[in-house]
Amino acid sequence: MADYTLAVSEAEIARYRLMAQRALADETRQLALAGVATGAVIADVGCGPAAMSVELATMVGPTGRVIAVEREDEARAAARQVIAESGVENVELREGTATSTGIEPGSVDVVMMRHVLAHNGGDEQTIVDHLASLVRPGGAVYLVDVDLTGMRILDGDPEIADLTPIYSEFHAARGNDPMVGLRLGKLLAEAGLEVADFTGSYSIIVMPPGIRPPLWAAREAMLAQGAATQADVDRWGAAFDRMDTAEARPTVFAPLFIGIGRKS
16 A cells, blocks of 8 residues: 655645535535435544544534544544544544454445545555445445546646646656546446446635645655655745735635445
8 A cells, every 4th residue: 555645734734624614515415415414423534634524523413423544643643633623522533544444344324535545556446345345235435536637726826837747747656546536436336336426526726825735745755756856845835935925816626526336
């Protein structure tokens, strides 16, 4: 399984919170279709700082619960902070991987995985097969991922114009599929699930000052791999600083794909 490359920081936690809020606003139909409702048991696998986990916990209410699974120590530390600050009491944070969650097979109503498959090249089907084993009959696997090659930024600083292609090439060199979002329906079907829904759209987000895209969070990993130089990182950092004070706010256009597989 490939190493996760996005370093957790306050800016990254803020990005996760922003993404969770957008998910609630944009995925109302899909969340209901999957069975995210009062009393449901939800597994959030690869939860990162658990921003989405706490939103799911609110949706399922005190009669439901969320099992948040995360491999990285740093991300789990951030998750504990986010969960504590949220005040929710029905999130259980566990250490585990995408293929070994420690969750009992057939014990949850919905398994959610957001933006994880793009970081685990070669293991995508094994991961989805494991997720499928965790849900009860009638339950659903809920996958969200992207096409990194299609990401665009309007009103961005020209010095970050090369960041998206470099980031996509960096992932491809690690054996990851930067366009894995296109394959979500196929992965669900191969796992023996009925594809109940498979949709794609652009997520359009006006970047608040201080927020950084995931491409920036991967800078240390790109440096270590030789995909970028320190001069590149310094140049991008200065550009993001300029964008923070720009009158015209940059807008990120990210291709987003959602696949829901139902267990018979």
